[in-house]
Amino acid sequence: MSLDSKRSTHLPEALREQSAHIQGLARAAGLDFAEIDFRLLDAHDVNGVAAYGGFPTRYPSWRFGMEFERLDKTHQYGLSRIYELVINTEPVVAYLVKTNSHLEQKLVIAHVCGHADFFKHNSWFASTDRGMLARMGEHSQIVRQAMDREGQDCVEALLDRALSLETLIDPYLPLRRHLGADVRSATNPPTFDVLGFLAVHAPIPAWERELLEVVRSEAYYFQPQRMTKIMNEGWASYWHARLLTGGVLSDSEVVDFADCHSGATADSPGRINPYKLGIELFRSAADAGLDIFRLRRVHNDASLIDLLVDAKFVERQKLFLYGQNAKNGRIEVVERDPQRVKAKLMQDLAWGGLPRIELISVSGARELELRHHHDGRDLDLEAARATLLCIEKLWGAPVRLFTRESGEARCLLAQRGETSIEDVEPAA
Amino acid sequence: MLRIEADRARFREIVRGRIRADLKRYLSTSELFARRGDRAVSVPIPQIELPRLRFGDNNKSGVGQGSGERGDAVDGEGTATVGSAGEGAAEHALEVEVELDELAAMLGRELELPFIQPRGRHSLLCEGGRFDHIRSRGPDALRHIRRTFKQALKRSVASGEWDPKNPKLVPVRDDFRFRANRPRPLPHSSAVIIHMMDVSGSMGREQKEIVRIQAFWIDTWLRSQYDQIEVLYIVHDAAAMSVDRESFFHLRESGGTKISSAYELCLAQIQTRYRPEDWNIYAFHYSDGDNWSARDTERCMTLLRDELIPRVNQFCYGQVKSAYGSGQFKKDLDESLAREERLVTAAVNDRSDISEAIRAFLGKGR
16 A cells, blocks of 8 residues: 555554454444454545545546545535545455544444445345455556556546446346356346446457456446445444444443434435435334344345335435426425335435446447436436447447437437437337 | 545646636636635636436436425525526536646746846845755765765775675765755846726726736736746826725726826836836736826826836836727827837727737737
8 A cells, every 4th residue: 555654554552442342342233244454544645545435556547636636625624524434345444534533433433343244244245356455456557557558648538438438337237146147148238238348349459448347347346335325324323323322432422422423314405314314224124123134135225215115214204305496496395205205215226326228239330229218317418428429439330329308209329429319219 | 645646636737738728718707816826826627527327407306304394495594596507516616726837837838928038137145956966974865876886986996995706895984975955146036017007987897807817917927937026006096006906906986097197106116116227127007098188198108208118127008998988098108109119008908808918018028
């Protein structure tokens, strides 16, 4: 790791003891997790690690620099603050921020135990590469060597193009593979793994193919976190609350704990706070006598909500549906009908919150045909045009995307660096 | 240093590239001006977003949590209007610092400005300088390995210790050599910029805005050309006074215009504080070109010809078009002082003329 080696990242003695104590309690309560490597960093360095998505060994890119700029600025202005960063590897790496108070460190350590248990047992993570820290380092090597050979601008342009397609993967592929399905033809059409298809079939030089694979494998690594954000945070919050109030706190710390905990799990009207919704889901499951350990193993956000959210839950949690008032442009509360609230919640979470784009076929003239599985939500067509151009550039032949806009059929066509829109239905 | 710093530097480089490409637009807006700090401007730029296939905005609905009746605004205050112009942009804007020197370099390239050869130079003995010397004492950090071993080799050969079969060298204390710097005289130049502005009734908001954009770029460029720079601000209507920077840009007077009052104050300042032998002097005057009387104009010409122009590097007159101004003063200047090389006049009809005016003022390299 390229962090300044002169500064120790080890936990001080007192925290080490606390950490061992809390981990012991966690295991006794039934959590089961890999060894956790706690490291203490100052806020600046944590922002640096966070900008890399948790991997200081990651390949160089201006985008991480931009993310760092953003994190560092918002931190300086006191707008946001990172308490911890947990990385799904073995051992689990957890970065704690030096400026956390002693109480906050205890809370965060307990929280991290929850995440580590979740990483180990949730089935969506079953096939993630636990040696990702080293893998990211290898990826970095690949990118650097390509930059040396091909030039930085050229490699950056390709990476940017590939990253535009990062979301065009099949979120269910890793699980299918894990469950023993035959996935050899996964990158042949029809497929959701557009990025994989291009990495295998696009007529591009070997180094470009290699970089597409780098981006694809990192995208697959992060995908399960996207699909289990609410559960993962909920699970970790559920356990930090239980462990801390179960004997870790001294009397004088209870109020501070309550303050810190309720800050993290506060309602945020305009959007869902994953900590809050997640912890309430697990609490209501526990109240109903369900096996929460089993739930955390088999579900993702959408399926857990499908199982647990009912009229009572919507009412108790004060969930509501909001929408834009056409008259004044205001975002307003629309209704609290449990069925509708639940349906919307699941729609927003399904497929990792992204539009479902499927590669249907390759025609005789090598034209790619993509279809957007429209569910009432239109695409941002401007962004879609630009993205199609990225695909066309890699594929080297025209690319079509069938979608709908305000109920009308639309077909976006990208060819020779230009895009056009037609009102065409896909051929049956 | 964290590796992330290299990526941040790369990001900033990309941003600077964008500013450079966009400089024409910045030259006619007050965007950068308003964000000036001591050494840098912080430029808000939208986060560079990679295109993605994502949902559009027919979907501004979702699920929230909390209290509220049907029809209540979601942000709790009830005042927010989401979706109005720039809403998303404001959220994603990042501020990136660009050093004033760097901005000056961009300006110089864009307008092809020549570097200025300062007149009246002082030499200052500067510490620092390059480490291009060797001495036998110094801190370990500056140890010159090759010279040290060369010295050790010489000693070893001279003293007969050297054994070519076993070429071992152990430098002793006297062998060590260290890099050293030598204080050296560096030319030191200082300049003063005197901005004068007509703040009479006919100069409106837009006219002042133009002046202020122009003054910002002129300051930025000249600042990059001199080691030390001072800036004076003078406003005038029928009488002139020295003001600070803030008032210069916001003051609004009414009433008549007597340009000579400003020139007299300018001259007084030069005489008392800025000897032309020691200072490079730049005077800029902005007005809409209406003067009180022909007699006062006559007085201005005399002042310029006999007193001001001989003392300054360059005297620049920028005439900003206003609804009321006749623009007579520029004609008068161009006619009666046509032979003065160090007088530059420019007409600015609207913001798009700013870059041309700057080029006219600074393009002579004086």
